[in-house]
Amino acid sequence: MIHLDKEDFNDLIKEGFHLVDFYAEWCGPCRMLAPILEEIKDIDIIKVDVDKHPSLAQKYGVMSIPTLIFFKDGEIVSQTLGFHTKEELDEMIKELQK
Numbered sequence: 670m671i672h673l674d675k676e677d678f679n680d681l682i683k684e685g686f687h688l689v690d691f692y693a694e695w696c697g698p699c700r701m702l703a704p705i706l707e708e709i710k711d712i713d714i715i716k717v718d719v720d721k722h723p724s725l726a727q728k729y730g731v732m733s734i735p736t737l738i739f740f741k742d743g744e745i746v747s748q749t750l751g752f753h754t755k756e757e758l759d760e761m762i763k764e765l766q767k
Contacts, residue, residue: 678717678725683743686766687713691729691736693720698752699735705755711762712739739765 681687690706692699706714719726719734729738729745739747739761747765 678715678722679743681715682740685713685742687715687740688762689715689717689729689738689740691717691719691726691731691738692734693718696734702735702752705753705758708755709758709762711759711766741765 682689688706688709690699690702692702694700706716717725719731729736733750735751737749737753737758738745747761749761753761
């Protein structure tokens with residue numbers, strides 16, 4: 670799991686399959702989702718704190734959190750809002766990797 674700091678976001682997502690978690694420290698559902706994301710091993714996860722990276726959140730139209738955006742080779746392939754169980758996320762990942 671990568672916590673976006675000063676890395677170039679576009680370089681991180683340009684190749685492969687990635688799940689980007691747009692979150693904030695103060696967000697209750699985001700805190701509930703965090704340990705579930707820690708359990709997921711089938712995909713690279715990049716965490717983006719919307720308070721530290723507001724321009725990135727704006728670029729991707731993140732209006733509420735948590736927002737999860739799936740990227741494949743730099744392109745958005747799916748997006749979902751809110752809390753999800755590990756089973757729901759596993760199923761989404763499985764479907765998107767087909």
